[in-house]
Amino acid sequence: MNIAFTEEQEMLRTSARDFVEKECPARLVRQIEESEGGYSPELWRKMADLGWMGLVIPEEYGGVGGSFLDLLLLIEEMGRGCLPGPFLSTLVLGALPIMAAGTAEQKEEFLPKIAQGEMILALALTEPSARWDAASIAVGAVSEKEQYIINGTKLFIEYAHIADYLLCVARTKDAPTGRGEDGLSLFLVDARSPGLKCTPFKTIGSVPQCEVVFDNVVVPAKNMLGERDRGWPVVKDMLERGAIAKCAESIGGARQVVEMTVAYAKERVAYGRTIASFQTVQHMCVSMLSYADTARNITYEAAWRLSEGLPCAKQVASAKAWASEAYERITKMGAHLHGAIGFTRDHDLGLYYRRAKAATLAFGDPDHQREVVAREIGL
Amino acid sequence: MDFRFTPEQEAAREEYDAFFDEVMKEAPENWLGTLEDVYSTKEGNDFHRRVARMLGEKGWLTMVWPKEYGGQEATRVAQLIFLESMGEHGAPGYDTQGVGMLAPTLIRHASEEIKREFLPPIARGEVTVCQAWSEPNAGSDLAALTTRAVEDGDDFVLNGQKTWTSGAHFADFMYVIARTNPEELRHRGLSYFVLNMKETPGLTIRPVLSMDGHHLWDEVFFDDARIPKRNLVGEKNRGWYVVLSGMEHERSSLGGWVIECNQHLKKLVQFCQETNRGSEPLAKKPLVRHRLAQMAIEIEVGRSLQYRLAxxxxxxxxxxxxxxxxxxYASELYTRFSETVMEILGLYGAVTHGSKWAPFLGTFEFLYQMAPGWELAAGSTEVQKNVIAQWGLEFPRPY
Known part of the structure; x- marks a missing residue:
């Protein structure tokens, strides 16, 4: 057993931290928040030039063949700096499932472009039911000769409006009662397809989401990812990796809030002394630290299990529930300890406070995760 | 980063499980798997001692000790694997005060002569040990203690009172912190001693019952209690530093509470599957499911923290x-766990040990009454937070 990251991983972290601090200051984060696209093509290009888009993509497709843990380190650092953009969506929800379930032809077509930073992907999974389970998927795909025709509405789809391709989860067969996992298939849908209508809206976490309406959208059969009707295991794996990536982003943000708050407490003076000298303030900071450290432990332990292919449904769900609630509590305590200044639009604290709530909701909120854990412990 | 057990560790875990499966068949009737079993009855303490000797023979008490004192210099992870198996079986035999705390302190600070006298019986599981630190007016503020130790010929003579001394009524050895220089304030002027209680005149032990009526703790009175000078551990007047190194051992060895909760959670899951309230089993009620799942999550987090520490x-x-x-984390988890269980059991949860209506022989009413103690023992919640604030976050001493 060994809890340490490798030297290479530590170097990756350091360079990522430097990059985010230098290239993505809070000023830019705010600017991007106000923009239509919700990301910066220039920043995306710089990240691609560093090789980040190709980090987990195999060498034969123009990447460097790094590990899922490497990817998490990057995402953690992005979370620390609130770096906006479709990185998680393109890499974790796009590249990884294509690597896992794609045909040689699909890999050839998509992976090199992703690695070069020339392709953005979005996962079109959730629908107006706002659920993450298989049974709730109603968007349907009907086969017709060498193609499929997709109809229905996806909702809460992050970055769909700037994506080149959408990975759409659709029903290709009516599911028998109680077995919603049956009959789901995945499609790589060209975002410029006729009949596809994407309407973005803003969210508390500043990641633009979209309503995506499929109106007789035609997809060539060769763009089906994985087996017909048996797409759910691919989605499940994607959701677990997405949840863990969201945990990594959260702990990056959480640690930053702890550091900001501790530093502020040491300089803010009240009653003639720094507020850091009050035990109440100290103990709140300790609780924040404890949440951040425990969330980080459980996240990387679950991530390790996931990347080793070991059974980990309970660990992943535990990590997501704990890290989400930890991040929320940390930002709430952080906001409180900053006093009224932390409540203003101008202060960075709000960037994290809002993202913590959005992170909690992504890939299954804590109640969803608790239900997963309940089943895993035999209830 | 690698969380995998080695094949040797996997094999060791199987060996521990098989051993404790066997051993626990001999457990006294109504064994709950808590500290109460070990300290509150003679029968329970005898069983603890029997198991301790077996563990001693196997070399499992001294895994992490240096080889020159009979240990194996195993890793803390290896030891944690053992402790987890023991905890999941609710098995006794590992005396935290002796094996986990006094022994490493002696190995680090005591003279060779004292090591030779005190370590072997601890290693063999022949003795139990108690800690005489807290006093009626020195709890969280331990450095305010007033028990005196005065040099007299070849001895130190101790006078004063200790309290909350776990298991003193069954213990063989005791370690004490006392004031040797009254001129010096607070932590300066304290010294650390170890003593064999059977060879020390002037000791009086009186029970302190916890709120559920069980006898786990004692008051200890020193009336001209004489101990040989050689029993001083570390330098005279510098005992505080010996105490501090022991505290770290104590605080880092309390992960057993997490395992204890896990053991109880498994029983509770089964109970909820088998018990109907209204028209369906408790296990079908969303609120019950979510509460138990939350406990499973917090146990998972706690377990991860224990391995990090190791x-x-x-x-x-x-x-x-x-x-x-x-x-x-572990003590607060224990509190939340005991609250959750009591809420799920409802009226049944409050029925005490001994009634046929008490689920799990009353384990959980006991847990519920023990929980406040664990948030005080080994340094209160607030003391731990002060330590983290000052050492982990570099805050000034609080106002």
Whole structure:
């Protein structure tokens, strides 16, 4: 057993931290928040030039063949700096499932472009039911000769409006009662397809989401990812990796809030002394630290299990529930300890406070995760 | 990063499980798997001692000790694997005060003569040990203690009172912190002693019952209690530093509470599957499911924290605030767990040990009454937070 990251991983972290601090200051984060696209093509290009888009993509497709843990380190650092953009969506929800379930032809077509930073992907999974389970998927795909025709509405789809391709989860067969996992298939849908209508809206976490309406959208059969009707295991794996990536982003943000708050407490003076000298303030900071450290432990332990292919449904769900609630509590305590200044639009604290709530909701909120854990412990 | 057990560790775990499966068949009737079993009845304490000797023979008490004192210099992770198996079986035999706390302190600070006298019986599981630190007016503020130790010929003569001394009524050895220089304030002027209680005149032990009526703790009175000078551990007047190094051992060895909760959670899951309230089993009620799941999550987090601590210790340095963070988490988990269980059991949860209506022989009413104690023992919640604030976050001493 060994809890340490490798030297290479530590170097990756350091360079990522430097990059985010230098290239993505809070000023830019705010600017991007106000923009239509919700990301910066220039920043995306710089990240691609560093090789980040190709980090987990195999060498034969123009990447460097790094590990899922490497990817998490990057995402953690992005979370620390609130770096906006479709990185998680393109890499974790796009590249990884294509690597896992794609045909040689699909890999050839998509992976090199992703690695070069020339392709953005979005996962079109959730629908107006706002659920993450298989049974709730109603968007349907009907086969017709060498193609499929997709109809229905996806909702809460992050970055769909700037994506080149959408990975759409659709029903290709009516599911028998109680077995919603049956009959789901995945499609790589060209975002410029006729009949596809994407309407973005803003969210508390500043990641633009979209309503995506499929109106007789035609997809060539060769763009089906994985087996017909048996797409759910691919989605499940994607959701677990997405949840863990969201945990990594959260702990990056959480640690930053702890550091900001501790530093502020040491300089803010009240009653003639720094507020850091009050035990109440100290103990709140300790609780924040404890949440951040425990969330980080459980996240990387679950991530390790996931990347080793070991059974980990309970660990992943535990990590997501704990890290989400930890991040929320940390930002709430952080906001409180900053006093009224932390409540203003101008202060960075709000960037994290809002993202913590959005992170909690992504890939299954804590109640969803608790239900997963309940089943895993035999209830 | 690698969380995998080695094949040797997997095999060891199987060996421990098989051993404890066997051993626990001999457990006294109504064994709950808590500290109460070990300290509150003679029968339970005898069973604890029987198991301790077996563990001693196997070499499992001294895994992490240096080889020259009979240990194997195993990793803390290896030891944690053993402790987890023991905890999941609710098995006794590992005396935290002796094996986990006094022994490493002696190995680090005591003279060779004292090591030769006190370590072997601890290693063989022949003795139990108690800690005489807290006093009626020195709890969280331990350095305010007033028990005196005065040099007289070849001896130190002790006078004063200790309290909350776990298991003193069954203990053989005791370690004490007392004031040797009354001129010096607070932590300066304290010294650390170890003594054989059977050879020490002037000791009086009186029970302190906890709120559920069980006898786990004692008051200890020293009336001209004489101990040989050689029983001083570390330098005279510098006992505080010996205490501090022991605290780290104590706080980092309390992960057993997490395992204890896990053991209880498994029983509770089964109970909820088998018990109907209204028209369906408790296990079908969303609120019950979510509460138990939340406990499973918090246990998972706690377990992860214990392994982190063990791995940090194996890497060489275990910062004091990390040990405090683990103690803090484990004791608060224990509290939340006991509250959750009581809420799920409803009226049945409050029925005490001995009634046929008490689920799990009353384990959980006991847990519920023990929980406040664990948030005080080995440094209160607030003391741990102070340690983390000052060492982990570099805050000034609080106002």
């Amino acid at each position: 791995m940090l210790a194996d890497q060489g340095a275990l910062p004091m605030h990390e040990a405090s963070a683990a103690k803090l």
